[in-house]
Amino acid sequence: MTNKIHWGIAPIGWRNDDIPEIGQDNTLGHLLGDIVISGFEGTEVGGFFPEPDVLNKEVQLRNLKIASKWFSSYIIRDGIEEASKAFHDHCDYLQKVNADAAVVSEQTHSVQGLRDTDVFANKPYFSDEEWDLLCEGLNELGKIAKAYNLRLVYHHHMGTGVQTLEEVDRLMENTDPNHVHLLYDAGHIFVSDGDYMTLLTKHMDRIKHVHFKDVRENIMKQCKEEGKSFLGSFLEGMFTVPGDGVIDFTEIYQFLIDNDYKGWIVIEAEQDPAKAHPLEYALKARKYIDENLLQKKVVTN
Numbered sequence: 001m002t003n004k005i006h007w008g009i010a011p012i013g014w015r016n017d018d019i020p021e022i023g024q025d026n027t028l029g030h031l032l033g034d035i036v037i038s039g040f041e042g043t044e045v046g047g048f049f050p051e052p053d054v055l056n057k058e059v060q061l062r063n064l065k066i067a068s069k070w071f072s073s074y075i076i077r078d079g080i081e082e083a084s085k086a087f088h089d090h091c092d093y094l095q096k097v098n099a100d101a102a103v104v105s106e107q108t109h110s111v112q113g114l115r116d117t118d119v120f121a122n123k124p125y126f127s128d129e130e131w132d133l134l135c136e137g138l139n140e141l142g143k144i145a146k147a148y149n150l151r152l153v154y155h156h157h158m159g160t161g162v163q164t165l166e167e168v169d170r171l172m173e174n175t176d177p178n179h180v181h182l183l184y185d186a187g188h189i190f191v192s193d194g195d196y197m198t199l200l201t202k203h204m205d206r207i208k209h210v211h212f213k214d215v216r217e218n219i220m221k222q223c224k225e226e227g228k229s230f231l232g233s234f235l236e237g238m239f240t241v242p243g244d245g246v247i248d249f250t251e252i253y254q255f256l257i258d259n260d261y262k263g264w265i266v267i268e269a270e271q272d273p274a275k276a277h278p279l280e281y282a283l284k285a286r287k288y289i290d291e292n293l294l295q296k297k298v299v300t301n
């Protein structure tokens with residue numbers, strides 16, 4: 001594991017795993033080239049990425065690193081044994097590409113991928129039995145991740161059973177801190193709860209991976225009024241890169257620094273690449289980071 005902050009940018013601005021046809025002409029070479037041009041150190045694995053040896057060659061040629069990869073767990077729907085089998089394969093891939101973290105999100109009852117469901121009004125709620133099974137299962141997956149020299153980081157997410165601060169609290173209370181860590185995604189918690197600092201300050205000791213996703217508040221409100229799905233909302237432009245929305249990332253970054261955060265901060269702004277030029281937005285994010293987080297304003301100790 002690392003002893004500094006690494007800045008990454010996710011493929012999701014170029015191609016989107018939730019709607020694979022979005023940006024499908026953007027190749028791996030194009031994405032990695034743009035990441036180098038915009039001065040980031042690495043990325044997360046997208047659904048269209050190749051086998052480990054092919055990926056490793058492309059990544060090493062550009063002196064980049066792989067941070068992690070998303071895993072949709074179905075512990076509640078399929079049980080711990082089934083989920084563990086699929087997770088072993090996931091971790092095997094991640095170990096081969098020298099990643100640090102396995103990003104896990106429980107997708108049982110999720111409405112995240114449903115095209116016609118109002119994500120603001122229809123999130124699922126787990127029963128007590130489902131919560132118990134989920135937490136037990138995550139502890140098991142966390143042990144598997146550790147065996148592959150990875151950290152399991154749980155991703156709270158709009159449209160899922162672990163979306164709100166209260167739900168993250170419950171997950172953190174009932175899982176083993178040695179095996180289950182937290183991914184802090186500023187954009188998701190802001191859209192869910194209208195607040196992004198409480199989750200950060202409350203669970204800082206468990207946070208081992210960070211997604212910097214900004215929110216265009218006017219578009220968020222409009223999507224909420226119109227009852228848009230999660231997919232419809234990001235296509236509309238609800239999310240953007242840091243500095244382009246309403247979240248104050250200087251406050252977040254200062255808190256991370258003050259608490260000695262080490263690990264990845266990944267810029268993750270899913271938008272329609274036909275409307276938001278991926279390289280233009282990557283450069284915009286880089287400029288914001290350099291001018292507002294790394295150079296002044298934020299005090300490093």
Ligand SMILES: O=C1C[C@@H](O)[C@H](O)[C@@H](O)C1=O
Nearest residue numbers: 017018070155185211268
């Ligand atoms: O980390 C993430 C991965 C995506 O696939 C997801 O839908 C996005 O919103 C996100 O935060």
Ligand SMILES: [Co+2]
Nearest residue numbers: 155185211268
């Ligand atoms: Co995220």
